[in-house]
Amino acid sequence: MKSMTLKGALLITTLLGATSATAQDAELTIESWRNDDLTIWQDKIIPAFEAAHPGIKVKFTPSAPAEYNAVLNSKLDAGSAGDLITCRPFDASLALYEAGHLADLSDLEGMGSFSDVAKSGWSTDDGAHTFCVPMASVIHGFIYNKDAFAELGLEVPATVDEFFAVLDKIKEDGSYIPMAMGTNDQWEAATMGYNNIGPNYWKGEQGRLALIEGEQKLTDEPWVDPFRQLAKWSAYLGDGYEAQTYPDSQNIFTLGRAAIYPAGSWEISGFNAQADFEMGAFKPPVPNAGDACYISDHTDIGIGMNAATTHPEAAKTFLNWVASSEFASIFANELPGFFPLSNAEVELRDPLAQEMISWRDACASTIRSTYQILSRGTPNLENETWNASVAVIKGAEAPEAAAQRLQDGLASWYEPQK
């Protein structure tokens, strides 16, 4: 009898509690492909938000990366998608916005803390409307084995000439493979190769936007020069690089068999766990000493609001919080290598991540040249760039011929380049 009364009392209090709280109570669900980050969201990010905003509950429900786009699309069409949607950059999210699934967030207060480059991944082509809050970017550069550099008495190179001098010395010594990269999986050659070293030649945003406007062509010098540099890489890539896969390259470097690794910052946490030597990073070398430097600081993850959400106010509160420095600092420190995009100052604890993010002060940021607008048609410029970068590294195609092929492909469907 006693327990019955207790149960009854509990039931009544929950009912009362529920009715009194409905006014502001909201449960938000986040759609995401980052299932790797599930524990970080559950243990760090969501508790921090809920502590500051009682009354709003957040649930993180990721799906597998490869299936995310398809799953999300069908959920949105069926009206069962979550309130908050993690956004892939560029066309995939733009299509969702145009189909009316993502709400326009241009007026969100938090948007003020992001630069135009940061927002470019989730804005309409004219930049007038932004529909996702930028969360993180990845920075490209070179990670190197500090012990190997000390052993061989090498300095970090700042110019292209110094870079090749360093590679020559490592090759001469023979105890390390100068650079760990393969061409089997193709994308590394374009992503860690062409788009890593390229911005220094095409002057970052200036060149990228000129290409979109049709004022520059892929056959212009600044776009061919990175290929000319790539053509010289093959001598330093180690035996059989043609069949070397991406995981092969990662392992070669973390086992200490290679001295330099053309990298994206997302490697940091994996490398920290694998490598037992000290690592450093240097930015893509500039053509001439004293040249202004540019880095590929590529927008990778954003978060937007489902236009059909039943809790738009709560969702906006969450998005504003994502734009805050509190979120940026939790995210950046839990996932070193995914750098916050907001202008807020963030203290990073990982030395390698610190090194890479410090380049933002010295150099101008840009994103990968092929991602915005230019990969909308057939042939797809991004995929073609993979192929061309590989062909150039292997010596199967001359830099000029590769550039001409990319230009012809782009001009075949992209109006401003015709």
Added chain:
Amino acid sequence: MATLSKPKFRWHIAVFLAPAVLVYTAVMIYPLFNTLRLSFFAEIDHERVWVGLRNFRTLFLDPVWSKQFWNALANNFWFFLIHMAVQNPIGIALAAILSSPRLRFAALYRSAIFVPTILSFVIVGFAWKLILSPIWGIAPGMLDAVGLKFLYQPWLGKQEYALTTLALVSVWQFVGIPMMLIYAALLSIPEEILEAGECDGITGLSAFWKIKLPLILPSIGIISILTFVGNFNAFDLIYAAQGALAGPDFSTDILGTFMYRTFFGFQLQLGDPHMGSAIASAMFAIILAGVCIYLFGIQRRLRHYQF
């Protein structure tokens, strides 16, 4: 004045056929025809619009598309040729050896050679990638041990060898199938015929060429057509070993990977189900043509012997 009662409709036939017909219709026939239908549409401004043969015109006449299509088709033919020239003769030879009564451990060999066939493509693809890897693989070491290191190449990464290498990996995986089929055919040849041949002085190899081979020709025909259909539908091994871009430089791209890339999209390339369906329809037409040539051109001329 109908005095004869109509024969009773035999319901049990329909009932027993129903499960197979329904399942087959739902998972094979309907998707097949829907794919064919889809290839006549295109998406314009978020609407599905009937465009007639436009997708096929793009596929065959647009330089960008047709180059990829002919490349994939040519690679597919090479892939098939290697199977016909390597897999089937080896399969027949193995079966002939296995059916020899003097061979010891025949059951062991038979199982060992057949085992790769039941492995998943993904396992085969990754295992061979590792074996042939220039960095961790055992291939360079083994060649080195016999003094043939100079023969080693990073085969899967070289444009000129990659497709042939993959075709040979596939041969390794599937050589058990022709072997088993031919083995069964060889076992079904009655001893009397062979003994009659022996009386006439036909023994050993000539017995194989003059008696057994003509008798197993129908099985070889079946194997050829199975190989043809299997190869032109192939996708898994290339995808597991080289990814959807079928590198290096599309040298391992076959119709299956080309269709996958187009239909589902890849990296920044968004999927285009309509063009993808057009490629799938072209694949269907090619396979149908090949099967028809076999059925009407070859099968009917094969002589069947009755014992």
